[in-house]
Every structure is written in C-alpha cells, then in structure tokens.
Amino acid sequence: xxxxxxxxxxxxxxxxxxxxxxxxxxxxxxxxxxxxxxxxxxxxxxxxxxxxxxxxxxxxxxxxxxxxxxxxxxxxxxxxxxxxxxxxxxxxxxxxxxxxxxxxxxxxxxxxxxxxxxxxxxxxxxxxxxxxxxxxxxxxxxxxxxxxxxxxxxxxxxxxxxxxxxxxxxxxxxxxxxxxxxxxxxxxxxxxxxxxxxxxxxxxxxxxxxxxxxxxxxxxxxxxxxxxxxxxxxxxxxxxxxxxxxxxxxxxxxxxxxxxxxxxxxxxxxxxxxxxxxxxxxxxxxxxxxxxxxxxxxxxxxxxxxxxxxxxxxxxxxxxxxxxx
Amino acid sequence: xxxxxxxxxxxxxxxxxxxxxxxxxxxxxxxxxxxxxxxxxxxxxxxxxxxxxxxxxxxxxxxxxxxxxxxxxxxxxxxxxxxxxxxxxxxxxxxxxxxxxxxxxxxxxxxxxxxxxxxxxxxxxxxxxxxxxxxxxxxxxxxxxxxxxxxxxxxxxxxxxxxxxxxxxxxxxxxxxxxxxxxxxxxxxxxxxxxxxxxxxxxxxxxxxxxxxxxxxxxxxxxxxxxxxxxxxxxxxxxxxxxxxxxxxxxxxxxxxxxxxxxxxxxxxxxxxxxxxxxxxxxxxxxxxxxxxxxxxxxxxxxxxxxxxxxxxxxxxxxxxxxxxxxxxxx
Ligand SMILES: Cc1ncc(C[n+]2csc(CCOP(=O)(O)OP(=O)(O)O)c2C)c(N)n1
Ligand SMILES: [Mg+2]
Numbered sequence: 297x298x299x300x301x302x303x304x305x306x307x308x309x310x311x312x313x314x315x316x317x318x319x320x321x322x323x324x325x326x327x328x329x330x331x332x333x334x335x336x337x338x339x340x341x342x343x344x345x346x347x348x349x350x351x352x353x354x355x356x357x358x359x360x361x362x363x364x365x366x367x368x369x370x371x372x373x374x375x376x377x378x379x380x381x382x383x384x385x386x387x388x389x390x391x392x393x394x395x396x397x398x399x400x401x402x403x404x405x406x407x408x409x410x411x412x413x414x415x416x417x418x419x420x421x422x423x424x425x426x427x428x429x430x431x432x433x434x435x436x437x438x439x440x441x442x443x444x445x446x447x448x449x450x451x452x453x454x455x456x457x458x459x460x461x462x463x464x465x466x467x468x469x470x471x472x473x474x475x476x477x478x479x480x481x482x483x484x485x486x487x488x489x490x491x492x493x494x495x496x497x498x499x500x501x502x503x504x505x506x507x508x509x510x511x512x513x514x515x516x517x518x519x520x521x522x523x524x525x526x527x528x529x530x531x532x533x534x535x536x537x538x539x540x541x542x543x544x545x546x547x548x549x550x551x552x553x554x555x556x557x558x559x560x561x562x563x564x565x566x567x568x569x570x571x572x573x574x575x576x577x578x579x580x581x582x583x584x585x586x587x588x589x590x591x592x593x594x595x596x597x598x599x600x601x602x603x604x605x606x607x608x609x610x611x612x613x614x615x616x617x618x619x620x621x
Numbered sequence: 622x623x624x625x626x627x628x629x630x631x632x633x634x635x636x637x638x639x640x641x642x643x644x645x646x647x648x649x650x651x652x653x654x655x656x657x658x659x660x661x662x663x664x665x666x667x668x669x670x671x672x673x674x675x676x677x678x679x680x681x682x683x684x685x686x687x688x689x690x691x692x693x694x695x696x697x698x699x700x701x702x703x704x705x706x707x708x709x710x711x712x713x714x715x716x717x718x719x720x721x722x723x724x725x726x727x728x729x730x731x732x733x734x735x736x737x738x739x740x741x742x743x744x745x746x747x748x749x750x751x752x753x754x755x756x757x758x759x760x761x762x763x764x765x766x767x768x769x770x771x772x773x774x775x776x777x778x779x780x781x782x783x784x785x786x787x788x789x790x791x792x793x794x795x796x797x798x799x800x801x802x803x804x805x806x807x808x809x810x811x812x813x814x815x816x817x818x819x820x821x822x823x824x825x826x827x828x829x830x831x832x833x834x835x836x837x838x839x840x841x842x843x844x845x846x847x848x849x850x851x852x853x854x855x856x857x858x859x860x861x862x863x864x865x866x867x868x869x870x871x872x873x874x875x876x877x878x879x880x881x882x883x884x885x886x887x888x889x890x891x892x893x894x895x896x897x898x899x900x901x902x903x904x905x906x907x908x909x910x911x912x913x914x915x916x917x918x919x920x921x922x923x924x925x926x927x928x929x930x931x932x933x934x935x936x937x938x939x940x941x942x943x944x945x946x947x948x949x950x951x952x
Contacts, residue, residue, distance in 0.1 A: 334923050335745030386745075386922030397747045397921030413749035414707070415679050448678030476679060478655035484678040550654055608924030615917050 300512030301352060307579050308588075310352050310508055314344035314567050315589055317368045319596045320377060321539075324367065324384060324398075328543040332604065334386055337398040340368030342538035345566035346471050347372035349511025350439055353519050359407045359425045359438040361418035364399050365471075365537070366411030369441055374406035377599035387606040394609045395617065407436075415476075416442060416449030419468075423455040426466035426527070437465045437522040439515075445476020447489050453496075456528070460496040465522035467515070468493065468530045471505065473537045478551045493530035505533030506566040509573075536560040622803035628661045630772035630804055631737070631793065634779035635662070635699060637808065639669055642697060645783060648675040648684050649701025657701060659739075659798050681707050685714040685736065689788075692734040693722060697783060702738040705792060706752045711736075719788040720763030735782045739795040740768075740882060741832050742919045742930050751919035751926075753882040755830070756889050758790045759860050765789040765813060766860040770834035772802040774857055777811030785813070794832040814861035818870070822852035825876040825940050828867060828893055830856060833880040833931060840936035849944050859889055867893065868901050875906040876943045880931050885913030907943045912936060 301307060321341045327333040340347065343365075351360065351372035362369040370380060375391065383390030384398050391401050402410030409425065412418040422440030429436050446452065447470060459466050470489060474481050490500035503510055511533060518529045538561060540548050574580045580588075625633070639645045647665070649657070653676045656663030666674040677684040681702065688698035702708065708715070715736065722730045740753035759766045765787050769775035775793060782789040819834065820841050829837035834855045841851040852870050856862055871877045877897055879890040890911035897909045915929040 334921070335747070386924060392921075394922030394925065395748075395918075395920045397745070399747050399749070400921065413747060414710075417749075445679045448680040448683075450680065450682060477651050477658070479651055479676055483676065609922055611924065611928055614915065614920060614925045614928055618917050 300349065300509035300516065304579050306352070307574060310348050310512065311567075311570055311574060311580070311585070312588055312592065313348045313352070313372055314508065314570065315592050316377075317341075317344045317347065317371045318567060319592050320367055320371055320380065323381070323596045323600050325539065325543055327384065327600065333384055335397060336542040336544050337367075337384065338365040338542045339537065339539035340365050342560065342565075343368055343471060343473060343505065343535045345508035345511055345570070346469070346505045346533045346535050347441070349508045350469055350515045352512050353515035354407070354437065354439065356406050357436045358519070359409050359422070359436060361409045361422040361425070361438070361440050362401075362411040363418070363441055363443060363446070364411060364413050364415070365443070366401060367398070370401050370403055370408055370411070373403065373408045375401075375403045375408065377596055378602055381599045381603035382606050385603050385606070386608060387603055388609040389606050393613065416446040416451050418442070419446075419449070419451045419455050423459050423464060423466050426459065426464035427462065429465050430462065435523045437467065437519050437527070439467045439469050441469050441471060443476060444470060444472040444474070444481045444485060444489065447485055447492070453492070456493060456496050456498060456530075459528040460498050463525055463527060465525075465527040467518055467522065467528065470530070470532045471535055472532050473535050475537070475541070475552065477541045478545075478548070480551070489532050490530060498528055498530050500530040500532070502532045502534070505535035506564045506569065508566055508570050536564070622805060624801040625772055625804050626799050626801050627769070627772040627775045627793065628659065628798040630776035631661050631779055632663070632665065634776040635783070636665060636668065638780055638783040639665075639673060642783075644695060645697045645699065646673040646675065647699040647701060648677050648688065650677055650679055650703055652676060652701050658703065659795065661798060662701070681710040682714055685711040686718065688734045688736075689714055689719045689722075689732055692719070692732045692788070693730050697733050699735045699737060699783065702736055704750050705738045705740045705754050706749050708738065708754050708757060715758065715764070715788065715790070716761045720761045723787070724763060731786050732788045733786045735779070735789050735791060737779070737791045737793065740792045741794045741796045742882065742914065743926055744796055745921065745923060745926065747921040748918040753792070753914060755792050755859060755881070756883045756887065759889060759892070763788065764860065765858065767791045767813065767858045768831040769793060769857070770831050770855045771797070772800065772804050774811060774817075774855070776804055777809055778813075778857060781810045781813055784810075792831060796832065811857065813858045814863050816854050816856045816863035816866040818852065818854050818866065820851070820853040822850040822874065824850045824874055824944055825878065826852045826854060826867070826870040826874045827878050827880065827936065827940070828854050828856065829880040830859060830882070830889060832882050836931055836933050836936060837880055839933035840940065843933065843937045844940055847941070849940060851940060856893075862893070862896075864896060864900070867897065871897050871901045872904040875904050878910045878912055878936060878939055878943070880912045880936060882914050882930060884916050885911055886916050888913045907946070910939055910943065912939065
C-alpha cells in the first residue's frame, strides 16, 4: 500500500470512517428490508476507500458534490449518523428536515453541497463552486464525485472545458464501479475516460480505488496543487459496489455474476485490506480494531433507534423553503 | 375480457407496432436486457434484438437528438426517458428541434417520434424523481401530449402515438404500472383528441388526467352516496384537447373541477379551466376550480409528500362546496 497520511491518528481515523460508512449502509439496507425506510436507496458499500481517501485530504472548508450513491461521501465529509438516519426516514431532525431524503442529503456544516438524483447533475455546481473560490480569492477546493455512467453526460465536457480554461480549483473524481445501473461500463463508454479529460489539457490519473492510502496520497498532492492555482484535475478510481444498483436490485445475475462479486469482496475489500495493513504495521491490534468496530456498530444502532422514534416534520413545513427570505 | 397490467399494455402496444412497421425502433437507458427499471419493456429485446431495442449511455439530450434525426429521415423512433423529471435535460432537442421542424420547413420535414416517460408523486422518490411535467411540453406548439389513465388507454394511445407523424410525448403514471384493466385481445387504437366520459352525472363535472382519473372516480362514488351526481371525464390527450366533450358536459352540469397532478400554477388545470370559462361562462353556476399538485418541489418525507397531491377527499370537499353554492376562494 502507498503511504497517505502519516500519523497513527490519521490512519485510524481513515479506518474508522470506512467502517462507519459500511456500518451505516448495512443499517440502511436493513431499514429497507424491514420496510421501515420510505423509497429506495443506493448503497456505497465496497467503495469506501474512494470517499474516505479523498475526503481525508480535505478540510471542512473544502466542498464536495455528491451523487445518488451519496451516503459514503456524506459520512466521509464528517456527517453524523443521527441526522443522516433521520433524513433517510423523512424526519424533522434530518439534515434536510426530511425534505431531501437519501438522494438529496446535504451537510452544509462540513462542506457537502449535496447528493444529487440527476446523474451528472452536480458537475456544474462543483465547477461553479470552484469558480467562486477563484473569483473571491479563497483557497478552498471542490471535489466533484460522479460515476462512470455519468461520464456520458455532455455537461461534464462543457464544465471541464471551462475549468481548464480558467484553471479552477476543482477535482473531478470518477468512481468507476464497472456498472451504470444494469449495464457494464464498457458497453456505454467509448475509448478511455481519462483521455477525455486529457483532451482538455487536464492532468488525469487512474488509480486503484480500493487502496485508501493511494487515494489519499494522490488527493493530498492534487489538493495542494489546486490551492496553488494548478487545477483542475481528474481522477478515475477503479472500485466496485457490493449491493445492487439500489437496495431493491436483488436478482442481478443477468448482468453481473456472483463469482465477480465474490472476487471483489474476498480479494479487494478496502476495509479488510487496510485493516491487515494497520495490524502488520503495528498501528493497531486486532482487539483495538474489534473494539472500534463494536463502538461504531453501537453508534449506528442508537442512531437508527433515535431516528425511528423521531418526529416527522409538521405539515405546515410543506410550503416552507420554496423561496429563500 | 382479459385483464392485463398497464406495464404489459405498453409492452404489447410497442411489440405490435414493431411487428407491423420495421422502421419503428426504441432507444433509452437499460431498455434491453433490463427491460427498464420498471420492467415495462421486458422481453422486447429477445424478439427484436439489440438493433431495434437499443441501450444507450446516460446521455439524454444526445439520444433524444438521435431520435429527432432518425425520425426526420425515415424512421419511427420511440425514446424511453426513464423518469419524467429528466425532460428538463432534453428540452432543447424536444422543443426547439423536434417540435418545430415541420413548421419551420413549411411542412416539408416531419418528426414522427414518441417520447415515453412517466409522472406521479407519492412514491417517496423526492424532488427529482416525482414530478408531473406535462404542462411544460403541452405549452409547446408542435408536440402532442397523451396521458393514459389505465392499461386500456396506455395501449390504444401508444399505438396511435407511434403511427402519428408528429412528436408525441406520453406520460405514464409510474405508480400504475402494476394496475390491471380489461384490454381486448383484438387490435384497437384510441384516436387523439377524444375524451372518455368515464361516468355520467348531472351536478358537477370532474375533468381528470392520468393518475387523477382514479382520484376523481373515487370522489364521484363518495359524492353519489351524498346525492351529488358527478360526471367524470378523462381527456386522454391534453394536446389535442377534446374541448367539445368537456364543454358539452359543463353546459349540462354547470360546475366543474379540473384535476391534474402537475403543479397547479400555470398548469394543465389552468388551461382547461380557462377554456371552460371562455366558452361556457353563461352556463356556469360556480367558478371552475383547479386542483393540481401544490406549488412546491415534491418533498421526500411521507408526512409531507402526501399532502402535496390532490386526493379523493379533497375533491369531495370542493365538489360539496361548489354544489352548495359556496364560492370557494372568493376574495
Ligand atoms: C440524468 C439521469 N439519467 C438517468 C438517471 C437514472 N439513473 C440513476 S443512477 C444511474 C446509473 C448511474 O451510473 P454511475 O454514474 O456509474 O453511478 P453508480 O450508480 O454506478 O454509482 C441511472 C441511469 C438519473 N438519475 N439521471
Ligand atoms: Mg457506476
């Protein structure tokens, strides 16, 4: 594994954040399976090293834009379980007072400008945030998360062109999990994804998205260069989603084999890999890691219970927030 | 008569027209093996192959543009737009390109394409997957707009749409895909611009589209028990609109409520209500009422979402007031 952050606390925090994402998703999936969650949701499990590797290279002042598969980005950027589960259940104490739900969680306090239910819908927003930073002389960086499927959206090419022309501090992070919905990436993406960014003169990287240290190391460098006026950058992160496209996508052998899923889970799991690295390096013992896992599990269980009991927004809120004051 | 689901009805209509006319093909996201997320098109790729049931990248303006070009040069494409909310992405191709070619070319070019998509809230899908945007396209001259209210309409209107020489947008209610209705085995088409009087009545006319037809019918049941006789009319296409049938009904009942799931302001209900006011004013005993979705983005929380759409109870309450001579919304 490559070296990302350099002190023990940082490593443990990265591990913790990845486990928090996995645990959040397991609980969210359970809420769906027990018919307690309204609607559908898209699980991030399997892709944790991408969100954590990147977000651990950012400060609260740096912004991200997220996707329909957004719980991982949200947790990685610092969100709390309680407000997140409340949002998933449509409760008043949710990050968006129940108005947004899973596909629209935003967490202003940590610089998360929001998930988006329109594939590619946040590419303009992320680039605009970077434009604002440049115009106002601020040194924050914006990371735009999107999937391999989203690279088919024309908007990406319009905004990359402008970002490159104007040297904007934005990092396009393409989470290539091999599928867009029920279709393999190679069937919907011609040529090379990174070459598209390179065509605009944007420096582009393709890396193993299951290696949290590699992701973190690269992102730290690019963030520093963005702050130095050298943006934009493009990263394609090779990763995998463990669940179906959404929680209801259960019988999926017609588009993806069980063997392939097993291979990724058994041989490339980002959490398992990082955990054994931590132990090998003597950064944490198995017992310490188990204790951390248990604590996170407890946190999640409590947050779910809290959210289930929490109150729904008052009916009078329905026409609040249509316009800003 | 056999009963089939709305989903099967759409599937049958497309299959029949593809057998009948080799220039018909379909394109969209996950339409082939996956048969769309709602499974509406399952089985079509097995019969027609990937040359005619084409999976596209997630590039809506691109593939709608492709459909426009193919339609202008001799094919009859059907575009599958996964959610009605994505109409915003394709507005230029649909409204600047498809809608205007025939007129701009002095009648020389035409765009025989169908864009099938959906509408409907209360599925807990939040603000970007729940909208009912028919008014947006109905506003644009050159586009026809069909709004099936059951499996029967879905099949008959789809077949007519595919044979029409103009761009047609069809909105299916995504909550109705599994609803069954009697659909004949024999071939039939439903002409555009012919409203369907679903239920006859004397006291008030309920004009309802798509998802709202069921709401109006339920309301009519309740009203009947109270001695109010409601007529329920489904226009089936909002462009063209069967004004004659709507006007004849309102002249008879002298009261009307128009119900549609799009936002109420500047919406389908407003258009129909103003036509009734203009053309049946002297027959009216009460102002024509509009009932649309609340003028708010669709909220995710079930506690909020359900109050944004018209309900049978809401229609009943308004109908009662109109029939009692209470001026609703009077200043
Ligand atoms: C503009 C738009 N088109 C289609 C969809 C439906 N849709 C939701 S997710 C998705 C696949 C996205 O694939 P990718 O970008 O690779 O992200 P992943 O789900 O793999 O994380 C599609 C087609 C949408 N939400 N928005
Ligand atoms: Mg993907």
